[in-house]
Amino acid sequence: MVTTLVPHEPIGVLSDAWRECVGTGRFNLALRSDYRDSLRLAQDEIGFRYIRGHGLLSDDIGIHRPYDVAGFRGTRYSFTYADQVTDLYLDLGIKPFLELGFMPPGLASGDQTVFWWKGNVTPPSDYAEWNKLIQALLRHLIDRYGIDEVLTWPIEVWNEPNLTHFWKDADQAEYFRLYESSVIAIKEIDDRLQVGGPAISPGADDWWLPFAEFVTDRDLPADFLSFHAYTTGPSQHVPFGVYQTLRHPSDLLDQFARPAEILKDTRLAGLPLHVTEFNTSYRPDNPVHDTAYNAAALAPVLARGGDLVRSFAYWTFCDVFEEENIPTAIFHGGFGMIAHRQIKKPTFHVYAFMARMGRQILAQGDDHLVTRHADGRIAVLAWQPTGGTDDPEEAAEHRLSLSIPTAGESVYVHRSDVDEHRGNAFTAWQQMGRPASPSRRQLDALREAAEAVRSHHAAPVRDGRVQLDISLERHGVALLELDSVVDETPAWLDDRRILGRGL
Numbered sequence: 001m002v003t004t005l006v007p008h009e010p011i012g013v014l015s016d017a018w019r020e021c022v023g024t025g026r027f028n029l030a031l032r033s034d035y036r037d038s039l040r041l042a043q044d045e046i047g048f049r050y051i052r053g054h055g056l057l058s059d060d061i062g063i064h065r066p067y068d069v070a071g072f073r074g075t076r077y078s079f080t081y082a083d084q085v086t087d088l089y090l091d092l093g094i095k096p097f098l099e100l101g102f103m104p105p106g107l108a109s110g111d112q113t114v115f116w117w118k119g120n121v122t123p124p125s126d127y128a129e130w131n132k133l134i135q136a137l138l139r140h141l142i143d144r145y146g147i148d149e150v151l152t153w154p155i156e157v158w159n160e161p162n163l164t165h166f167w168k169d170a171d172q173a174e175y176f177r178l179y180e181s182s183v184i185a186i187k188e189i190d191d192r193l194q195v196g197g198p199a200i201s202p203g204a205d206d207w208w209l210p211f212a213e214f215v216t217d218r219d220l221p222a223d224f225l226s227f228h229a230y231t232t233g234p235s236q237h238v239p240f241g242v243y244q245t246l247r248h249p250s251d252l253l254d255q256f257a258r259p260a261e262i263l264k265d266t267r268l269a270g271l272p273l274h275v276t277e278f279n280t281s282y283r284p285d286n287p288v289h290d291t292a293y294n295a296a297a298l299a300p301v302l303a304r305g306g307d308l309v310r311s312f313a314y315w316t317f318c319d320v321f322e323e324e325n326i327p328t329a330i331f332h333g334g335f336g337m338i339a340h341r342q343i344k345k346p347t348f349h350v351y352a353f354m355a356r357m358g359r360q361i362l363a364q365g366d367d368h369l370v371t372r373h374a375d376g377r378i379a380v381l382a383w384q385p386t387g388g389t390d391d392p393e394e395a396a397e398h399r400l401s402l403s404i405p406t407a408g409e410s411v412y413v414h415r416s417d418v419d420e421h422r423g424n425a426f427t428a429w430q431q432m433g434r435p436a437s438p439s440r441r442q443l444d445a446l447r448e449a450a451e452a453v454r455s456h457h458a459a460p461v462r463d464g465r466v467q468l469d470i471s472l473e474r475h476g477v478a479l480l481e482l483d484s485v486v487d488e489t490p491a492w493l494d495d496r497r498i499l500g501r502g503l
Contacts, residue, residue: 003401003467006370010360014371015306018354021097021313022048023277023335025321026055026117030085038318038338043092045352051089052097052276052313054159056082057104057133058119064104064133075106075129077136083144090145097276097313098155099199100134100182107133114165116325122168123178130178131185138189147190156226156276157182157197162204172207176214183220196224199276208259212266222268224310228277229255231388232286240328241285245389249297252278256308275305275312279335284323287333290426292419292475295346296394299383299477302354303369314351329436330446331429341443343425344450346477349418352452353381353479367400378404378411378482384472398472403465408484411459411466416452419476425450458485 022042029035042048057063065076089096102119103109107129110122124130142150161167161175168174175198183195200207204227215222231251232244256275263269280288280297288294298314305312319327319334330340337348357379358371369381384398421427428449429435435442459466459482472478 001399001401001469003403004363004365004368006363006402006404008405010362010372011364012361014357014359014361014369016049017306017309017311018302019046019048019351020311021050021052021274021276022317023313023315024051024053024317025323026053026058026060026119027085028055028058028060028081029320029322030088031081032320034340034342035318035320036088037342038320038336039088039092039094041338041342041344042317042348043094045348046355048094048317050097050154050311050313051094051317052099052156053316054099054101055117055119056099056101057137058102058117059105060117061085063137064106066106075132077133077140079137079140079144082137082140086141086145095149096153097274098153099159099276100155101158104133110168112168115323117322121166123171123174127177127181131181134182134185135189138186138193142189151190151192151194154194154196154224154274155186156199156274157195159199160201160228161198162200162207172210176211179215180218180220183222187221194223196222196226196271196274199226199228201228202230202255202282205258205262208262209266212263212268216267222271224272224274225259225263225268226274226276227259228282228315229275229312230277230279230282232281232283232288233389235283241287241333242283244281244283244286244288246280246288246297248388248391249280249301249386251388252298252301253304253308256305256312260308272310273308275309277315278312279315281333283333284321284335285333287331287426289333289335289347290331290339290345292346292424292426292477293386293394295350295418295477296383296475297386298347299350299381300366300385302350303364303381314347329434330438331426331434339425341447343443343446344423345426346418346424346475349416349423349452350383350477353416353477356479356481357381362404363402367398368402370402370404376407376484378406380404380468380470380480380482381477382470382472382480383477384475386475394474396474398476400470400472402468402470404468404482405464406461406466406482406484407464408486409461410485411461411482412485413457413459413468414481414483415455415457416479417455417472417476418452418478419473421473422453422476423449423451452479
């Protein structure tokens with residue numbers, strides 16, 4: 001085993017792009033206590049800055065309210081639920097990344113919907129009315145929260161219009177019309193508001209140049225660009241779930257990098273890139289999301305993704321999510337890094353570990369990230385490299401060795417682990433017999449099993465370096481935090497004498 005010699009001086013700065021934004025189930029779900037408790041947990045241990053999800057304009061938020069009663073006809077804009085959700089977000093220290101969608105039924109040109117909760121995916125029947133809706137929403141948000149606050153909220157036009165189930169006929173020209181209408185309406189409110197798109201799914205790179213040509217030819221603003229990234233193949237359906245093949249996790253980083261390369265010779269070159277959804281699987285019922293594999297696969301993506309994009313939003317922070325109906329079991333392959341009832345999944349811990357890393361990067365490799373805090377503390381993230389379906393299966397153990405510069409005569413190492421057996425409620429649930437609705441006792445046991453396993457030990461410093469020989473179990477991810485030891489033992493203390501020996 002080769003030892004990696006970590007340099008004294010930083011080689012870079014760790015980007016915060018990994019926690020700049022996180023995904024969520026539809027806007028309305030934030031009214032539920034399970035959702036709120038999970039978001040509070042995520043903010044306490046990770047601290048995301050923005051949150052993005054579908055359904056802001058859908059009927060269960062109820063903003064667009066046309067009426068024709070007793071000779072009175074018009075449209076009323078109601079913000080009862082929108083205010084409750086936005087207030088919650090801001091109270092928890094997270095800002096909305098506004099997605100304009102889906103179409104309010106009273107403004108829709110057709111009845112095509114997506115998801116169990118029936119988000120309408122047709123263009124507006126009247127673009128003038130659509131513009132009024134968007135402007136009414138923004139005026140209300142500015143009145144309630146202040147222009148300085150709302151100026152910090154990105155506004156994304158629609159979601160995955162390149163797919164027929166998210167935009168009628170995947171009509172590119174019609175989406176461009178929606179974008180043009182929306183961006184003009186938004187900039188009429190305040191030209192400084194941030195607007196972007198096209199929010200396309202993986203495999204839609206052929207949309208980039210037409211979008212660039214359209215906004216250039218029409219002289220339309222674009223303040224940022226957004227897209228999605230996943231690494232799974234077609235769905236293999238079973239009752240209440242799917243299985244999918246997986247590409248190598250590095251494919252995510254390739255997807256992150258692609259738009260900048262495609263657009264380098266266009267007017268859009270250099271704009272901020274936001275990956276407003278990413279994960280291994282694009283399905284809300286694939287059990288890979290519940291596993292330690294998911295955590296190990298995404299660790300290098302979190303470590304390196306910020307070199308390529310401004311943000312990349314894990315889809316989603318919790319399993320309160322109903323695209324494919326109400327989940328039938330507490331572990332059901334949901335997108336979330338937190339299961340229902342605030343049960344942490346292994347992926348949650350990778351994010352929580354990243355939140356404890358320093359800003360100065362000292363070393364970075366295929367299985368490690370070494371950082372230093374401003375006060376000199378060292379934090380190491382280590383993981384077992386993983387592959388995809390066509391790659392060799394991961395070994396039962398992965399070893400790495402690091403020689404890290406540090407002060408003092410010894411360090412105290414705080415270690416936290418997750419793998420197939422530690423910090424893994426999914427494994428515990430399997431061992432329980434996969435109870436669909438766990439009892440209170442079982443829920444307590446699952447929450448306990450979900451916690452990262454912590455250990456501590458002292459390590460000597462020799463010639464200004466500490467040697468860390470790290471062993472990881474299959475699909476393991478570990479955080480090691482090093483504190484320099486200052487020995488304050490008085491000369492008169494002799495621990496041999498505690499039991500009366502050595503007298």
